[in-house]
Amino acid sequence: MADIDDSLDARISFGCPVGVQAILRAAWRHDTDALKPLLDAPGKASCRDPETGETPLHAAIRSMGPKGEQEGDIEKDAAATKTVENLLFGGAIWNDVDTNNETPGCVAWRLNQKGLYDQLVRAGARAEMLFAILDGYQELESDGEEEEDEDEEMGEAETETGAEANDTNRHEEGAEVEEKAEKVTEEATAEPTADAIEETPYLESHLTLVDGKLVDAAGNGVMMDWETDIMRRSVDAMLSPADAEPAKEKRVLNIGFGLGIIDSMIAARQPARHHIIEAHPEVLARIDAASKNPEAAGDDHAAEFGAAWEAAGEEKSEGAHKVYRGRWQDICAKLLAEGELYDAIYFDTFGEDYSELRRFFTDYIPGLLDDNGVFGFFNGLGADRRVCYDVYTHVVEMHLSEAGLDVAWQDVEVPLTKDGLDTAGAGAWEGILRPYWTLEKYRLPICTFMG
Ligand SMILES: C[S@@+](CC[C@H](N)C(=O)[O-])C[C@H]1O[C@@H](n2cnc3c(N)ncnc32)[C@H](O)[C@@H]1O
Known part of the structure; x- marks a missing residue:
């Protein structure tokens, strides 16, 4: 994998909408006082930079940088944990992928931020349990028009998310998340996937x-x-x-x-x-x-x-x-x-x-x-x-x-x-x-x- 540039300039793009930038930057510096009032509508905690796919969860974890073996800044760790907690509470999606094909959990693992990684795993398990319960209620969903408008405003229009469970088993093709995650990288890996073949049960x-x-x-x-x-x-x-x-x-x-x-x-x-x-x-x-x-x-x-x-x-x-x-x-x-x-x-x-x-x-x-x-x-x-x-x-x-x-x-x-x-x-x-x-x-x- 090519080296990943984790700098703020590389992850929050010049063209990122102002509202999204404000959330990403507050998450980046773990400023929960600034962040909370910005998360005042559904979808805001999972907004993303349209160019890099950066979400506030990615930002809050990435800004921690790599953790060394002996290192431990208790206050910094606590601020990051609290920010992640606020974002999850505000509806942030645990497994959105960015343009590096990383979820926030992937970033935490790569940076050796074990505490944040475990926090994401627990959040993911809770979300997946909830999805499993709600599965039978899908038909009741609205047509989603309002959410779409909101999403565009929040920078979702140009990148796909890896939301929902990654419920792919080794051989199981019901890989909804993977499908979505792949859209981000699909140009690079385009293979013989004729739609007609893909759709054959x-x-x-x-x-x-x-x-x-x-x-x-x-x-x-x-x-x-x-x-x-x-x-x-x-x-x-x-x-x-x-x-x-x-x-x-x-x-x-x-x-x-x-x-x-x-x-x-x-x-x-x-x-x-x-x-x-x-x-x-x-x-x-x-x-x-x-x-x-x-x-x-x-x-x-x-x-x-x-x-x-x-x-x-x-x-x-x-x-x-x-x-x-x-x-x-x-x-x-x-x-x-x-x-x-x-x-x-x-x-x-x-x-x-x-x-x-x-x-x-x-x-x-x-x-x-x-x-x-x-x-x-x-x-x-x-x-x-x-x-x-x-x-x-x-x-x-x-x-x-x-x-x-x-x-x-x-x-x-x-x-x-x-x-x-x-x-x-x-x-x-x-x-x-x-x-x-x-x-x-x-x-x-x-x-x-x-x-
Ligand atoms: C991963 S392979 C099993 C490999 C096996 N464990 C081995 O050691 O070679 C999965 C098999 O399950 C079969 N299969 C898929 N859906 C099935 C179903 N609903 N009922 C029975 N078999 C199924 C597939 O055709 C395939 O042969």
């Missing part, structure tokens, strides 16, 4: 499998083999560690076959029952074709899960091995009705936003998971941006708790450089529209029933 999209990457028609990475270690550790967390006895008593459900990486690992543990739910017709066709012709399939795990595998399961018990063909939203009700119960359930889909994951663990985990069972999911929520990942850790933790589940997080190192994950468009990301993973640590969730 994932389950109707043509998939390609090249070099260990399953990619949809728009170029999104559906599943990539760099995630193998995460899959292995997820299996170890749900069953017993890999070098222990096979998990012969266990009943396992995996939702989302993808490259079959996790299913291959589960199968190697010889569970008593192994069920898979997969919805994409081309993934299912690959299982059929590969299992009929394993030699041609090479090392494609799909070859392990065809009709022969299902038939072999009958020796254990009726329907012990099964690929359910369809969406989990349709299949899970059937499993419940049939009284299926699992010791381990893993959830990893694509093309669905966070609300679906939440719906799954709220509506289905209580009925499908044994009292002593373990639930795991691919935790890629907001993983293209540290602050969003941290916010979503809190959000999902709270929603899991509402669903009666405790979660323990296990940190897993992701060697970005070694795995070729450190450069968009190159290494592992070659041929992938945008990296959905940018962090050195994966937080692996291990969920169990409370009490």
